[in-house]
Amino acid sequence: MQIQGKIALVTGAGRGIGRALCREFARRGAAGVVVADLDGAAAEATARELGGLGVRCDVADAASVRSLVDAAVARYGRVDILVSNAGLGVQALDLDDALSAPDAAWQRMWSVHVMAHVHACRAVLPGMLERGSGHLVSVASAAGLLSQAGDTAYSTTKHAAVGLAESLAITYGDRGIGVSVVCPQYVATAMTGLDEKTAAGSLPGVLTVEQAAVAIADGIEQGRFLILTHPEVLGFFQNKANDYERWLTGMRRVRERFRSGGFLKVKS
Numbered sequence: 001m002q003i004q005g006k007i008a009l010v011t012g013a014g015r016g017i018g019r020a021l022c023r024e025f026a027r028r029g030a031a032g033v034v035v036a037d038l039d040g041a042a043a044e045a046t047a048r049e050l051g052g053l054g055v056r057c058d059v060a061d062a063a064s065v066r067s068l069v070d071a072a073v074a075r076y077g078r079v080d081i082l083v084s085n086a087g088l089g090v091q092a093l094d095l096d097d098a099l100s101a102p103d104a105a106w107q108r109m110w111s112v113h114v115m116a117h118v119h120a121c122r123a124v125l126p127g128m129l130e131r132g133s134g135h136l137v138s139v140a141s142a143a144g145l146l147s148q149a150g151d152t153a154y155s156t157t158k159h160a161a162v163g164l165a166e167s168l169a170i171t172y173g174d175r176g177i178g179v180s181v182v183c184p185q186y187v188a189t190a191m192t193g194l195d196e197k198t199a200a201g202s203l204p205g206v207l208t209v210e211q212a213a214v215a216i217a218d219g220i221e222q223g224r225f226l227i228l229t230h231p232e233v234l235g236f237f238q239n240k241a242n243d244y245e246r247w248l249t250g251m252r253r254v255r256e257r258f259r260s261g262g263f264l265k266v267k268s
Helices: 016-027 040-050 062-076 103-131 152-172 209-221 232-242 244-259
Strands: 007-010 032-037 053-056 081-084 134-139 177-182
Touching: 007 016, 007 062, 016 032, 016 040, 016 081, 016 209, 032 040, 032 062, 040 053, 053 062, 062 103, 081 103, 103 134, 103 152, 103 177, 134 152, 134 209, 152 177, 177 209, 232 244
Parallel strands: 007 032, 007 081, 032 053, 081 134, 134 177
Antiparallel strands: none
């Protein structure tokens, strides 16, 4: 779907990848940008910058998401592109206990990484189906394809987000609805404990939010289901599928390197 002339709604857009993506949509000629964030002031600041609509929204709450979409339709008449981007930050990693996270953390991860996508899609799909056009984008993580050593709840819910996107694509792909799932690795955001102003190329394997936004926007315009801001993830994913036992052995080695401080302990 071409972005020019479209109405885009992005959650988790007060900062980080979401904010950069709103700016990229505006740069590509979007007719309207709806900026949603739990931090209403941050959403409104980004919206003012772009001449868009800023809305405070708790993506884990279905009624809040419904109100967000109602506000977008009241302002612009429709939503053409939904980017369900909001996510939780890094949890404390326990590399020796895969089940260490309390039930409350599991529930919060599920609510934000899975049900938030469900709430948002339920809210925008009727209008998209009526028009026979629209694009649904869920931002997951490379951990949804490959897993993250030491944070089981994060990896599990990101896997679920990928599965949900697959089901949406299967169900609505022949009805004019494009579906994409974004699976980034490391991006310089506060969520990963890095500065958004990190210079491109200054940290190996780490993208700036602007680089991530360009890759995501390109993927939407090219109609790709799987959008990989880090192309090397495809090779890792193929290796996993080709030999699961070998991949698991390799991931155990990754876990040991994490324990010894051999990797940057952040995730997208």
